[in-house]
Amino acid sequence: MVTIQIQTQDHSYPVYLGEGLRYQVSKLLSKNYHNILVISDDTVAQFDYVKDVVSSLTSNETNIYTYIIPSGEASKSLEQFGNIQTFAIENQLDRHALILAVGGGVVGDIAGFVAATFMRGIDYVQVPTTILAHDSSVGGKVAINHPLGKNLIGSFHQPVAVIYDLETLHSLSLNEKRSGFAEVIKHACIADENLLHKLMNEVRSFNDLSNDILYDSIGKGISIKAKIVEQDEKEHGVRSFLNFGHTLGHALETEAGYGELTHGEGVAIGMVFAAKLSHREFGANPLPEGFVDWLYQLGYRFDIVRKLDVPTLIEQMKKDKKNSHGTIRMVLVEKIGQPSLVPIDEHVLKIELEQFQKEVVRYVKGI
Incomplete structure (x- = not known):
């Protein structure tokens, strides 16, 4: 495993790069969370990557919730953003919860924007499963699309970690x-x-x-x-x-x-x-x-x-x-x-x- 440290003006976080890291997510988190929301899409879910991540998190002290969006750029919408916010509120997530974005750039963007805005900002971790996400998962730019343009609604919200399992790239189309x-x-x-x-x-x-x-x-x-x-x-x-x-x-x-x-x-x-x-x-x-x-x-x-x-x-x-x-x-x-x-x-x-x-x-x- 290789660790690359990202340093911004007021925040530092690791990028872990290796194989089989989806089975080690809980070990790589810097602290414990009582509530964790895992956001992914239906393409990633069919490869059991979500299941693998959730299994690595399971404990008697953690409530784990999963939200699956349709794969594709169309899911970076105001409607989908609102649906996830509603799901988080209904499941009583609080300001100390964690969002895990398991997927590619679309998942990372919308999950990160939910994290940036829910309760005025909560922790999130990027778990990229695509080559494209090596770019989008680092740097804290999170956004959704508007019918009039791409990524026009967004924010800067740095993750607390990026956990990049290269094994997931072999299933890419x-x-x-x-x-x-x-x-x-x-x-x-x-x-x-x-x-x-x-x-x-x-x-x-x-x-x-x-x-x-x-x-x-x-x-x-x-x-x-x-x-x-x-x-x-x-x-x-x-x-x-x-x-x-x-x-x-x-x-x-x-x-x-x-x-x-x-x-x-x-x-x-x-x-x-x-x-x-x-x-x-x-x-x-x-x-x-x-x-x-x-x-x-x-x-x-x-x-x-x-x-x-x-x-x-x-x-x-x-x-x-x-x-x-x-x-x-x-x-x-x-x-x-x-x-x-x-x-x-x-x-x-x-x-x-x-x-x-x-x-x-x-x-x-x-x-």
Whole structure:
């Protein structure tokens, strides 16, 4: 087991990374809780991961409650948020209760937001079961979606621990592996050129994701995020760099309809487009030769870009939380490991998106 310590301005917590940790949750908690609410989704529950976690918690002194949401981005809704709050109130949870989020990014986001707001904030622990959640489970950003945009309703609420059992990643579908791996690529792009080249050399398909590669790449991804979060917990500065690829990515997710495009697929497309703008801004292509071909080989879809209306995408991009005084600001990279937040003129954005729609034809056709 590897332990990575996360230090924010007024809070410190461990990230435990290892195998079989879902059976050791009670041992890894820093204190005892009289009431514990386990929140998960129906996909995770079918693999018995919830059962495994609950079994590790069972004692005569602890009341354990379980709430299962439907899997998928659509569950990050005001309605589902209200339902969980009602369940917690009806079961008489108090300010000293604990919420355990067992699942991927959707579960972690909504469970974390429930924890941030129930009784004005209670403890929660992230128990990630996806590659994607190596990013979302660390750093304390919790949120739900609004029909008009992704993650527009949320807060900053740090977990008291992250317990990451790598064994759960082997049950992921191909789509889930692809979605999560995009965030690993993102961390490499903004902070670790050597990691990016290693991934491009060693991962030619998702059958290549061995335990050694997962340990190394996820551990490095978490460490990269930890370093940034320590500098900027509330996203006033460098933390925005973690949103490389997300400005267009979130817009694509919203316009395609939640569930039609995975988060990672949106981010992958967004990174390629951000690199295109980086080339325009800084005069050189920051991505390694063959990067886009590698993404295509791994199965990332580009066709969705051609199907969506550019002015509508831009309106979605205007809702991005990085924007300032009505100006769209995007994370670009001068070169791998050197990100910056750059204002983008709306007219330029329209021209570049329309050109991008034409360029992705090659990857749609597989030419």
